[in-house]
Amino acid sequence: MSTTLTALFETRRDAEMTVERLVQEHGVERSDIFVFAAGDANTAGVEPAGSDVKADQPSMPQRDDAPLNGSIEVSVDIEEEDRAAVIRQAFSEFHAHDIEAR
16 A cells, blocks of 8 residues: 655755655655645755855855745655555654654
8 A cells, every 4th residue: 555654844955865765775666756845836855055145265155035925835745655664764864853654
């Protein structure tokens, strides 16, 4: 039976890192992973991270145009129930909240 696990992330970086961990280290097919704004507005998360913040010198000036309009949702379709624990662990490692099975 297929299950979809979902989680919310506060930053685009945490969502992207979770996807990369699942694909590269756990063999989850990229076509089974979906990333989108949790609300109606485009968003890069709730707080700036990654390329949305100023890096060490030399660097471009800090950006202030990141659309911080809410959380980012990542969902993963799984067929094997034993993969759920691995996916939940990756979600938790990158500070996910509101993890649910649908």
